[in-house]
Amino acid sequence: MTFFYLAPWIVFFPVIGLLVNLIFGDRFSERVIGTVASIASGLAFVVSVLLAYSLTQHPDAVRWTIGEWIHVGTLQLDWIFRVDTLSTTMMLVVSSVGTLIHIYAIGYMHEDVRFKSDLKRFRRFFVYLNLFIAAMMILVGGDSYLMLFVGWEGVGLCSFLLIGFWYEMDTLGRPSWANSDAAKKAFIANRIGDFGFLIAAFLMFWAFHSLQFDQIFQQAPAIAASNPGLITAITLFLLLGVTGKSAQIPLFVWLPDAMAGPTPVSALIHAATMVTAGVYLVTRSAALYVTVPAAQYIVALVGAVTALFAATIAVGQYDIKKVLAYSTISQLGFMVAGVGMGAFAAGMFHLVTHAFFKALLFLSAGSVILGMERGHHHLAHTDHDEKQDKGRKKKEDKSHGDAHEEVFDPNDMRNMGGLRKTMPVTFWLYLIGTLALAGIWPFAGFWSKDEILANAFSQGFTAIYWLLTIAAFFTAFYMGRQIWMVFFGGPRHEAAAHAEESPRLITIPLMVLAVLSVVGGALNYPGLETLSHWLDQTVAFIKPIEFQMNVALISTGVALLAILISWLLYGRKPLKVGEIDPLQNMLGPIFTGMERKWFVDELYWALFLDRYVDVSRFVADVIDGKFWHDWFHEKVIAGTYNWLSHIALNRYADQLGIDAFFNSLGQWTKDTASGLRRFQNGFVRSYALFVLIGVVAILGYLIFK
């Protein structure tokens, strides 16, 4: 029994959910809004499961047509959902993680200090979330590059809307345009990537006369043999799209700023699902990439360099979400490197496990932030008692007494510390996520990361292997640093001392994700390779890979070493209040470089943005202002027009022509009238005479005509 006819409902359910909230949402309470959205997402998950079950019965790809879409010339595209093992894997990840995050968000958005019971905002948030799920499903369920692009743009739009969700404030709730600037940055960086995607799609249509997956992949080997440069160009332009959406070098700069969005958004869109679209795209285009090994190597290199580069930056961050953001970039680098090397199953495997543990980490970080905010809130109310028994930090206490004079940043790890005791559940969940991310056996991250490393090693990509291994070292290090800073030692801020555990609505989805983070590796255990066989039905370029004991030992050893070093630096002697980071002392400018993300933003400003502003200014001042406005419009067009209207039309045509004609007409009427009025003399006999003359004249005419 198969359920392929349900395929369209993966999109329709979220759309129905968002429509219900959009139309009836103003009568709903928070809980109802959240429940409707969660059910919509949950039903999409049920459909995904049914589709996956159907695929076990009927392993070939099913193309379920809904209707006609674009029929222009040779471009024949229909609205088709493609159900195969690859797309179903993505659907399962998106809908399962998405549903958990929907549930979490009901609790989170209520607790968010910026929320202030604005029910419209609450509804808007869940409408956007459902819209995102729908767009993501279109992305992964599309049957052509154009359909994929529709979803690609749709998720980009949702990302923009949700990064700028608190558009009128910055991340600390102060009035500012910082958040909307972050949203614009994400949108513009993605636009550059989308440009690459579009060029690639145009080239594909030019080369293959089609945008449909199967038709392109069938012709790929033949075209690659006759014109390899063209395929290379297509794949590299696709890579530009990937770097935009999946935050790879050089377009990764938007993702850290995207943390301005609410934490569930960071987890759902900017960690688990949307940013992996690039990895999905490369995997989907496997048939193109395998024909051009040079392009594959570039993809792998971009991924590996990004993995290491972002991992080093993560070491120097103090914002709990920024660390995770750079970690996400780094892990996406792992995936891109994996699929770039042709290890499509390994890349997808890491995508799935990363979705679990990174969503877990982000949501736990959200729980930590809420706990800090609660502690801070508590503090503001009982400030006077605090002052009495704790006189040690006069300056800080004073600042809180004066109604938040100094803005409190609940994201800053320098304010945290010792949360292990105040937030035990969150601590354990965070620890599980950390171990999974750091790649410690037997957590999910170990298996997936190891598979990528083993591929790099056994296929001879030595440079990439070492880049990734060093990145894995940094990964374990920054996660260790984070754990020690956040959960161990003593509280470095009164808010941390009074932090409270989050309610169960928030922690239960986390527990589910934690379980998945522990056992997720079972998807593709070496020897079983369930996921590889599953994907092999669609991707067809998956090579079996044996477990490499030495690689596993090296990566585990490196991770343990990194955690040990992080303990020596941050765990053994916890950071004191106001103390600078020990790495700052040891590494000096290098740490500053890490903290300031190697000045990439500044570099981009100097290289591109300032130049762009210069060009814009030149265009505005000289081309537009001086040439077009001052000279062409003012002088040429307006001058000619004025001359024409003033001299030619007004004086000659109007005054002497039309005016004169109508004036003379009026004058003539007046003259005639004053001549004729003489007959109206009032003497009835003269009227009678005229009547007689008239009659005689008419009769005379009739008789003598």
Added chain:
Amino acid sequence: MVPVTDYVALSAILFTIGALGVLIRRNPLVIFMSIELMLNAANLVFVAFTRVYNVLAGQIFVFFVMTVAAAEVAVGLALIVTIFRTKHSINIDEMNSLKG
């Protein structure tokens, strides 16, 4: 039998006298009489041609004309009486206030 041309000639003479009377005289009573003269000139032609063509339509028309003439004179005299009451004169040349 008197030829029809004689009737028509007489009628024309009567009509001309009537028309001249309307144009020349200033007394509205005389003007009315002149109008009656013109109407009766028309009647004479009607009757004459009735005889020639041996149809009754002309004679019926004459009755109509006489009836209308009587009504017209009644209205006209009433007007003249009213004008006389306001102007104390019925000189037709003094009724010239309706001029352009």
